[in-house]
Amino acid sequence: MTAYKTVNIEKWNRKEHFGAYRDAIKCGFSLTVKLDISAIIPFVKEQGFKFYPVMIYLLSKAVNQHPEFKMAMKDGDLIIWDSVNPVYTVLHQDTETFSALSVPYSDSFQDFIASYNAVLQRNENNRSFLPEKAPKNHFNISALPWIHFESFNLNIADFTDYFAPSFTFGKYQTEGNKILMPLAIQVHHAVCDGLHVAKLINTLQEFCTTIQTLK
Helix, strand or coil, X not given: CCCEEECCHHHCCCHHHHXXXXXXXXXXXXXXXXXXXXXXXXHHHHHCCCHHHHHHHHHHHHHCCCHHHCEEEECCEEEEECCCEEEXXXXXXXXXXXXXXXXXCCCCHHHHHXXXXXXXXXXXXXXXXXXXXXXXXXXXEEEECCCCCCCCCCCCCCCCCCCCCEEEEEXXXXXXXXXXXXXXXXXXXXXXXXXXXXXXXXXXXXXXXXXXXXX
C-alpha cells in the first residue's frame, strides 16, 4: 500500500486558501519558465543517456522534495503521498499518437533509468492510451519537443479535487551562451501558490546545474 500522511486542515495555515480555491473560487493557474539546461546536454552525450528520461528523473526528484505537489484527496481527507510517480507521454512515430506510461520514483538515478527502460521495452508495441494502470500517487509530464514556446496552458474542463500537477517540456534552443528549455506548469490553487512553484523551479534548476554529481 502506498504510504501517505493526512493533513489536519483545521490546523493548516492554508485552511482558508484551501477552502476558497477548492469550493468558492475553483481554479488553478499555470506559468511557463525557461530552464537553463546547459549542463545537461554534454552530460547526456558523454554518458550515453537519452535526454527525455533524464529530465523526467530530475523533475521527479524536484517534485518529491515539495509536499505541495504530492497532495490528493482520499476518502474525504486531504493527504500528502510519501512519494509520487511520473506519468509521462511517449510518442509513436508510426501512428502519430502517444501512450501515457509511468515509472516508480526512485531517488537513485541509475535505478530510475533502469526502470524507465524496462517500462518502455515492456510496452514498445502497445499503442493504447494507457497501456498500464497509472498509480494513484502520480503527477503528469508531457513534451512538445518540436516547439520552443513562450507560454503554454493546459485547459482542464473540471479538475475538482484533482491536485496532481502537470508539466510540459518544450523544444530547447541556444540563447546567448545558454541552452534554454521552456517548461510549463499547471497546478491546482487549492494546494499550491506561486511561492511554492517558485521553490520547485529553484530546486529543479539546481538539479539541472549540478547534474554531473548524479550517482
